[in-house]
Amino acid sequence: MDYQKLAELLFPEVTETPEDMEKRYPPRNLPEGAKVTRFAPSPTGFVHFGGLFPTRVGERLAHQSGGVFYLRIEDTDAKREVPGAAEALIRTLAAYGVAFDEGPVVGGEKGDYGPYRQRRRAAIYHVFAKRLVEEGKAYPCFASEEELDRIRAEQTALKVNPGYYGKWAIWRDRPLEEIEAKLKAGESFVLRFRSEGSIENKIRFTDLVKGDLELTENDCDHVLLKSDGIPTYHFAHAVDDHLMRTTHVIRGEEWLPSLPFHIQLFRALGFKLPKYIHIAQLMKMEGGSKKKLSKRDKGTDMEYYRREGYSPDAVVEYVMTLLNSNYEEWHAQNPDKKWSDFPFSLKKMSPSGCLFDFDKLNDVSKNAVSRMTAKEVTDAVCAWAKDFSPELYSELAADPAYAERVFSIGRGGPKPRKDFAVWSEVEGQFGYFWDRFYRAGGYPEGYDPALISAILGDYLSVYSPGDDQTVWFDKIKDLAEHFGFARETKEYKKNPDAYKGSVGTVSAFLRVALTGRQTSPDLYEVMRTLGETRVRERIAREASGLLKGADNG
Numbered sequence: 115m116d117y118q119k120l121a122e123l124l125f126p127e128v129t130e131t132p133e134d135m136e137k138r139y140p141p142r143n144l145p146e147g148a149k150v151t152r153f154a155p156s157p158t159g160f161v162h163f164g165g166l167f168p169t170r171v172g173e174r175l176a177h178q179s180g181g182v183f184y185l186r187i188e189d190t191d192a193k194r195e196v197p198g199a200a201e202a203l204i205r206t207l208a209a210y211g212v213a214f215d216e217g218p219v220v221g222g223e224k225g226d227y228g229p230y231r232q233r234r235r236a237a238i239y240h241v242f243a244k245r246l247v248e249e250g251k252a253y254p255c256f257a258s259e260e261e262l263d264r265i266r267a268e269q270t271a272l273k274v275n276p277g278y279y280g281k282w283a284i285w286r287d288r289p290l291e292e293i294e295a296k297l298k299a300g301e302s303f304v305l306r307f308r309s310e311g312s313i314e315n316k317i318r319f320t321d322l323v324k325g326d327l328e329l330t331e332n333d334c335d336h337v338l339l340k341s342d343g344i345p346t347y348h349f350a351h352a353v354d355d356h357l358m359r360t361t362h363v364i365r366g367e368e369w370l371p372s373l374p375f376h377i378q379l380f381r382a383l384g385f386k387l388p389k390y391i392h393i394a395q396l397m398k399m400e401g402g403s404k405k406k407l408s409k410r411d412k413g414t415d416m417e418y419y420r421r422e423g424y425s426p427d428a429v430v431e432y433v434m435t436l437l438n439s440n441y442e443e444w445h446a447q448n449p450d451k452k453w454s455d456f457p458f459s460l461k462k463m464s465p466s467g468c469l470f471d472f473d474k475l476n477d478v479s480k481n482a483v484s485r486m487t488a489k490e491v492t493d494a495v496c497a498w499a500k501d502f503s504p505e506l507y508s509e510l511a512a513d514p515a516y517a518e519r520v521f522s523i524g525r526g527g528p529k530p531r532k533d534f535a536v537w538s539e540v541e542g543q544f545g546y547f548w549d550r551f552y553r554a555g556g557y558p559e560g561y562d563p564a565l566i567s568a569i570l571g572d573y574l575s576v577y578s579p580g581d582d583q584t585v586w587f588d589k590i591k592d593l594a595e596h597f598g599f600a601r602e603t604k605e606y607k608k609n610p611d612a613y614k615g616s617v618g619t620v621s622a623f624l625r626v627a628l629t630g631r632q633t634s635p636d637l638y639e640v641m642r643t644l645g646e647t648r649v650r651e652r653i654a655r656e657a658s659g660l661l662k663g664a665d666n667g
């Protein structure tokens with residue numbers, strides 16, 4: 115067979131050579147050991163939480179080594195294309211600190227190794243496809259859908275492996291004349307790889323996280339170019355990762371079965387094989403056993419985290435705890451450092467699937483939020499509320515300094531409060547600081563409203579906003595004693611029958627009157643933050659309201 119002639123017949127428009135491509139995309143000028151990694155999504159509009167794993171690994175490996183981390187949009191499947199999906203993905207990832215050094219950006223692209231969208235690289239793939247044909251390593255296949263279906267049915271009946279291989283590869287050795295005739299008749303074809311592999315052979319391969327693996331060689335003549343001339347994932351992977359000078363391919367483990375084919379392809383093309391890291395799928399616990407996280411599970415859609423109001427930093431920290439087993443320990447020892455200071459290591463990655471766990475995420479998030487300054491929290495809650503809670507937003511925006519005082523309660527000390535994980539919890543937990551959300555009620559059971567009313571009324575006559583915490587508390591103790599409650603909780607516990615309750619009960623009356631809740635941060639701080647006017651108004655309103663309620667009852 116005259117392969118040269120076949121190549122000309124198939125790719126008459128290709129005038130450039132692989133050597134030209136090598137010159138256009140030369141090896142990168144990077145320091146020794148610098149890693150070049152990429153994220154290569156096929157955006158569908160749905161940004162999957164799982165995407166944070168390969169992006170974070172790729173980003174860390176590149177940036178910790180002085181290398182390059184780039185974005186390549188794999189849009190070869192036109193059927194799945196969703197307009198604007200790539201832009202939405204870039205925006206979402208940026209919110210989680212995933213910044214690309216090269217790749218598509220809104221309105222264009224940056225970097226010298228583009229185009230970074232595969233559909234714009236068709237001419238490049240054809241240069242390499244032509245070379246493969248010239249070398250007898252690829253050939254056109256004109257098999258129709260019906261013929262392929264028939265082959266599959268026969269293989270099923272014979273209980274042999276499905277696929278286009280061996281005697282089933284019906285276009286593998288057709289004469290040139292036959293191909294020429296088909297081309298003349300304008301029939302479409304796919305370009306197939308001529309596999310020299312056999313399933314009798316095993317290949318050894320080392321994945322940088324999964325370790326040493328033994329895989330079966332590929333014997334199928336897989337498709338390289340589809341009938342529209344657009345490459346399959348496999349062919350584009352080899353050409354792009356070579357020309358873009360990727361050193362480490364980080365991708366989902368669903369690609370592991372295709373690896374033997376990729377190894378063949380790199381070899382056939384004369385490319386050096388990059389290193390691979392196959393990331394296991396995220397798992398969840400369900401009914402006592404591990405299951406793959408599905409698209410419908412809560413928390414797989416990144417939009418969920420925005421809506422709930424997770425701090426992106428907290429989410430990244432959670433991802434870090436799942437990616438590197440020593441992250442939490444490091445963070446405990448270096449509480450003031452950011453995740454980006456952590457020495458990320460492939461050695462600390464688990465080869466099997468990470469377990470996604472909301473409790474753990476919320477725990478990590480509570481810690482992360484507790485380390486933020488009041489100003490940071492105020493800004494973040496404000497930004498979130500603008501999109502998701504207009505009422506809260508209008509309160510925060512009207513008086514940001516007050517909001518900052520609210521969020522500074524219990525913050526900043528060696529043991530900061532860890533009361534909330536997400537911004538959507540703020541209204542429920544701290545809403546009482548704003549009159550609009552404050553709802554009174556919920557006093558401890560078993561106390562006569564008239565008694566509570568009397569205590570609240572008396573408190574108003576002794577309340578003085580300038581009191582320090584000791585004086586403030588002494589006044590509550592005096593009040594407790596006056597109404598037959600123990601001054602100290604200890605006393606009460608020793609002799610509960612002698613009292614109506616303790617100073618704690620009296621504080622609870624005040625707390626409920628002021629916040630509508632039986633739990634809150636330190637009451638003294640809460641009152642100072644609410645300020646004299648709100649404190650007097652609420653206590654007075656409650657004192658009279660309880661009395662009215664008591665009369666009616």
Ligand code: GLU
Pocket residue numbers: 153154155156188351364365366369
């Ligand atoms: N486009 C492929 C995907 O979305 C990329 C796999 C890879 O990173 O090579 O799964």
